[in-house]
Amino acid sequence: MLADDFFRIAHSDSTGRPRLHTRAAGVGLGAALLAELMLDHQLTVDDGQLVVVDRQLPDDALAHTVLEQLVAEPHHRRVRTWLDFLSRTAPEAVGDRLVRAGHATRRTSRWRRGTFFVPTDMSAAAWPEARLRMLLSGRGRWTWPDVVLVGLVGATGLARQVLWDIEPVTRQHRAEVLGWLAPDLRELVAQTEAAVGDAVLSHRT
């Protein structure tokens, strides 16, 4: 799942500690959850507004919850409002999804307030990052979730960490890859970048 992959890239594969500041990680995860629904053609973005196109509830419990929330609050449509909302709930929710699937265990740190989701299998946790590196060096086949993932990794500022050595040379390539996306997904990525940037300008990082 897309949000699971973003979560794994945004956290250390050994300790589960964050590699990105809370606000950007939250916005990125929220965007990933919306993108999951968009890739399944249940949701689309039009001019900054979210539009539910298919109300059939998905099998995945978390996607189910997100779509249910979207349907229940028809008066809130702005992508930015939902990114703001989901940024607060998504980190915990996606972490729990990883726990349910057996990919992580929950650990509460006593001296650093907060919960960590420690990966049960380090190589599985490291796979999304490795995969992106492979794809960006021209090996392997792109999938739509991976295209969105590369967009969100760039939009949240995580690219410089994940792809530090190949970041400058792949910038052009990444822009090209993003160009393949449907306009609604491209807009979601741009809204994510704007939300992360605005957090800096309003001292909310």
Add this chain to the structure above:
Amino acid sequence: MTRTASPVAQSNLSRTLADGRLGVPAVVFFVLSAAAPLTVTAGVIPTGYAVTGVTGIPLAFLVVAVVLALFSVGYVAMARHVANAGAFYAYIARGLGRPAGVGAAWVALLAYNLLQVGLYGAVGAAATPLLDQWLGIAPPWWGSAVLAWALVAVLGVLRVDVNGTVLAVLLVAEVGVVGLYAAANLAHPAGGVVTVDTLAPGNLLVPGVGAILALAVLGFVGFESAVVFSEESRNPRRTVPTATYLSVVLIAVMYALASWAMTVATGPDRVVTAAAEQGPELVFNLAAGQLGQPFADIGHALFLTSLLAAMISFHNTTARYMFALGREQVLPAALGRTSRRTGAPKVGSLVQSAIGLAVIVTYAVAGWDPLVQLFFWCGTSGGIGVLLLVAATSVAVVAFFAHCPAGLPLSRRLVAPALAAGALGVVVTLAVANIDTLLGVSPDSPLRWVVPGGYLAAALVGVGWGLALRSARPEVYATIGLGAKSAVLRVPARPASPAEKPAVGR
């Protein structure tokens, strides 16, 4: 049924988003912590009396407050239509065109840089006697300045909310000290009589009035920042305007009271000489005589932390300006990068630190005076820059609402902004005309042309840069003034047709 009682406001999403939303006190707190009250009271006001020799400073704070309150009417109304609401250049880009916006951005960068680097002079001058008293060491002013610089440089890339907590605690202590000192001054008037001489309107009808008006504007810098919290406030339509007006009023009352009380304690006819002789020490010497040495020592320590707080605040403001311009790609995109772990605008912050160090080194090598030539000159020059920006923004507000009335009453979209623009025009003219008085140089000094000339050059180069972007990089030109939201506008029209796409598995 009221709106707040409707199911809309009771929804899960609204409830979650309401958590952590800011109310009026939180926003005012933020604005005032950037104002750093003791820096103005002990640093700016006595130096202002000494350098300008004009005693109408208390009144100038009140006059400027009225003008800025009037300005704020249109400013907060327009803020809802401006993407990067915390930055004056964004209003100017929207109201007067994008090239003017880039010109304003460059003026703003220069002004905020001056405000920030000037403080290194004050901290150097203020810390050295304290270190002597506490530790028995007397480093040169630039030694203390470099220490302060290092602290600011580190805090600049650390988490911003850590800084916020520190600033809040300092603010409460500072306001307490400023109030206490003012009360003590009033309780110990020179000659036994509390005189209101300096509050007589005649004090403003003197040559050099432009100088003290510009000086007063310096005390209000930061009032413009409440609008960045629009999206984070409980009620954007009420919280931000209320916080802005309240900040202007509180700043005006605090500084008018403090600067008037100072003249009462020294005697209105003695304040200029006393300030010239004692500098920032005037405030603490008065307190030591009236309240006892311990109270002066507390004030001394807080003066130092206040300077640090002001430095951090201006440092962050400047770094955010660079960040927004980097995101728009008006300046190199690298400035739009943040620290991955803390989210601080890292590259902008580092550039700002580099400029600060370069200035300290230059002044140290040249042997220039840290208090007057660095702190006061750079500070007041920066204040003039902010005044120019406020004035240009007031015109932009009028122009913007002329095209887009936004359903506002005439009083808010035209009358108040036009009155503010007129008043600010007068203040700017007086300030530029009296710049020699403000800097304390002779009327034929070339310095009087350096400051307005510098801003003019920055504005012209900026406008030229904006025009160059229009023809060379229209996609960047289109996003001028949008700050972080420029990302959304840059989403390109669909480039590849499905046939050109590589085979993509689902």
